[in-house]
Amino acid sequence: MKARKLWVALLAASGFAMPAGAAEFISVGGFSYHFERDLGHNEFNYGLGYERDVNEEWTWSAGVYKNSLRRASFYGLANWYPLNLGAGFRAGLTGGLMTGYHESPVIATLMPTLEWRGEVLALQSYVVPTIKPYVDGAVVLQFKFAFR
Template sequence: MLLLALGLPLLAFAAPDEAAPPAPATPAAQIWINVGGFSRHFDRSKHHNERNFGFGIEWRTSPELSYMAGVYDNSVGKHSQYLAANWQPWSLGPVKLGAAVGLMNGYPAMKRGGTFFAALPMASLEGRRFGINLGLIPSMKDVDGAVVLQFKLRLH
């Protein structure tokens, strides 16, 4: 009888709470905005524009995937537009790691300023309201490589 008296309260703690709401299966989508960003080119002798202001939006649908679109003043003084998927399946602590893959334009050395395919490694750090994206543009034939930094603000 003593065991039963001691055991009933323990069962109450172990039983699921009917009033508690179920945990969400997936986190809610997030919407981020940015005003462009900054770049730092590896070849310092060409005096590129490194203040790449504009406007962008990012829709994070899961911890691993977001969709990005925007416009900005590029490194050669032209306007560029981009549309990309940012897939980040790995993490290192709070930093998400992966690559952004998509389309962009506005660089005369690439398709005479027309639309071209681009892929670049991307890291993201996101807090409750603020975040950053850090990308790496590799140096290639007619492309001067750079590190790109974008600050973002979460709306939802």
């Protein structure tokens, strides 16, 4: 319970340190396609999250979703996009902490990321590496909607 209160306080405080014109998004989860097809994973991963730009290269995000093991996963992530590919696409890395997976109450993650942003809709794709016994690898597609 103390850890949850700390996360909430940190997220609230970080909102005050962001530029006033920063883009904000609500994510609703998405889909995953696992490399090991015979493990019976849940590949419809609905959820609810929040993402906010720090600057042109950095964003942070936090939320909850139903993971591939059919458990609730909470996450806090930083997204770094050093490569602007044009036409709304950018690429980089996403790292942070997640809950709800094998063998550990909290896991650290670092994933290659590709994002496309339109006026209202954004799509974000991650490649989750297989790290046994903790995580089964997958390609993930997440849907985000701008609200500012």
